[in-house]
Amino acid sequence: MANPSLLILAGDGIGPEVMAEVKKIIGWFGAKRDIAFDVSEDLVGGCAYDKHGTPLADETMAKAQEVDAVLLGAVGGPKYDKLDFSVKPERGLLRLRKEMDLYANLRPAQCFDALADFSSLKKDVVAGLDIMIVRELTSGVYFGEPRGIFTEGNERVGINTQRYTESEIARVARSAFELAKRRDNKVCSMEKANVMESGVLWREVVQEVHDKEYPDVELSHMYADAGAMQLTRWPKQFDVIVTDNLFGDLLSDLAAMLTGSLGMLPSASLGAPMANGRPKALYEPVHGSAPDIAGQGKANPIACILSFAMALRYSFDLGDEATRVEKAVEKVLADGLRTADLMGPEGGKPVSTSEMGDAVVKALDTSL
Ligand code: NAI
Ligand code: MG
Numbered sequence: 001m002a003n004p005s006l007l008i009l010a011g012d013g014i015g016p017e018v019m020a021e022v023k024k025i026i027g028w029f030g031a032k033r034d035i036a037f038d039v040s041e042d043l044v045g046g047c048a049y050d051k052h053g054t055p056l057a058d059e060t061m062a063k064a065q066e067v068d069a070v071l072l073g074a075v076g077g078p079k080y081d082k083l084d085f086s087v088k089p090e091r092g093l094l095r096l097r098k099e100m101d102l103y104a105n106l107r108p109a110q111c112f113d114a115l116a117d118f119s120s121l122k123k124d125v126v127a128g129l130d131i132m133i134v135r136e137l138t139s140g141v142y143f144g145e146p147r148g149i150f151t152e153g154n155e156r157v158g159i160n161t162q163r164y165t166e167s168e169i170a171r172v173a174r175s176a177f178e179l180a181k182r183r184d185n186k187v188c189s190m191e192k193a194n195v196m197e198s199g200v201l202w203r204e205v206v207q208e209v210h211d212k213e214y215p216d217v218e219l220s221h222m223y224a225d226a227g228a229m230q231l232t233r234w235p236k237q238f239d240v241i242v243t244d245n246l247f248g249d250l251l252s253d254l255a256a257m258l259t260g261s262l263g264m265l266p267s268a269s270l271g272a273p274m275a276n277g278r279p280k281a282l283y284e285p286v287h288g289s290a291p292d293i294a295g296q297g298k299a300n301p302i303a304c305i306l307s308f309a310m311a312l313r314y315s316f317d318l319g320d321e322a323t324r325v326e327k328a329v330e331k332v333l334a335d336g337l338r339t340a341d342l343m344g345p346e347g348g349k350p351v352s353t354s355e356m357g358d359a360v361v362k363a364l365d366t367s368l
Pocket of ligand 2: 250
């Protein structure tokens with residue numbers, strides 16, 4: 001059987017720096033676990049614009065549609081700030097998400113014990129936290145029509161439309177239930193059914209999908225504003241949270257920050273299953289290209305490394321190997337290794353991007 005295929009789009013700024021560390025880990029899996037990937041690399045974002053005059057060439061888009069998973073670094077930077085909106089680096093990423101129809105955005109909020117002091121919340125509130133927010137990514141108020149700024153009488157009016165079809169809600173609900181089955185078997189769906197019709201439909205459809213297809217998963221519903229309160233009060237009550245594009249944007253950022261640095265946060269964006277049963281998938285750290293620290297060996301590679309771990313779990317059904325990577329990260333943090341962004345008042349051993357990557361590889365070795 002052919003090896004699973006991986007397209008690496010390292011992008012701009014610190015993207016290539018953090019991706020270099022992921023490549024070490026991919027190499028480790030080939031050498032030590034006999035798990036080999038067919039890796040190809042291409043350009044996205046500003047670097048693609050520099051070469052092709054577009055942030056995502058058609059050939060790259062076609063490749064992304066064919067591979068089993070795409071791993072992306074980050075795009076953008078001050079050099080491209082003045083470009084026309086249509087060719088901005090971010091458009092490359094948006095095109096990938098749109099054409100691959102990646103409707104389920106998975107954002108874990110996981111607290112590594114060694115970093116529990118780093119949270120703005122009390123240690124016992126976040127220690128051991130492990131929740132997953134599933135945000136609908138391709139519909140809702142960011143896309144609904146009509147939209148625009150219009151003139152009504154003698155004043156301007158800004159309009160955006162929250163719109164969800166039944167099938168859009170059902171497919172992201174399924175993603176959440178499937179995830180819950182691999183985790184603690186619990187889903188909380190969040191909307192504002194008290195004031196929005198789209199929220200009423202959301203609640204109904206999630207409940208229907210549950211009753212018909214996933215009756216054994218525990219399902220609850222919560223208004224999204226109450227959900228925000230509960231997330232900061234006692235986040236450990238949740239396992240999987242599923243919500244729409246707008247609330248998911250806010251709640252996933254809120255949940256992520258419960259646990260500390262931007263340099264630690266992975267994400268996955270999943271679409272419909274392909275012919276081989278694997279979902280269309282793009283994995284990327286939450287952070288951007290960090291131009292302020294690019295080229296200085298300061299970037300924390302862990303977000304990108306954990307994104308690869310998500311690929312192992314969700315694209316390649318290698319959950320145990322994903323856990324192995326996560327444990328290796330946990331070990332280096334417990335050993336006190338800290339890139340600059342993780343350097344809190346309690347101190348630690350300062351390390352560079354590549355020293356952090358090397359340490360994770362070494363921790364993987366000791367896991368055998
Ligand atoms: P950013 O995430 O790049 O940086 C925000 C702050 O966090 C900076 O101080 C940066 O040094 C720090 N930081 C981020 N990742 C880090 C890491 N791995 N290790 C250590 N420190 C880290 O967001 P910002 O500054 O708003 O945007 C910079 C550029 O990135 C812009 O061009 C923006 O459009 C783009 N961007 C791209 C994204 C993507 O590719 N998905 C997401 C967010 C922003
Ligand atoms: Mg956001």
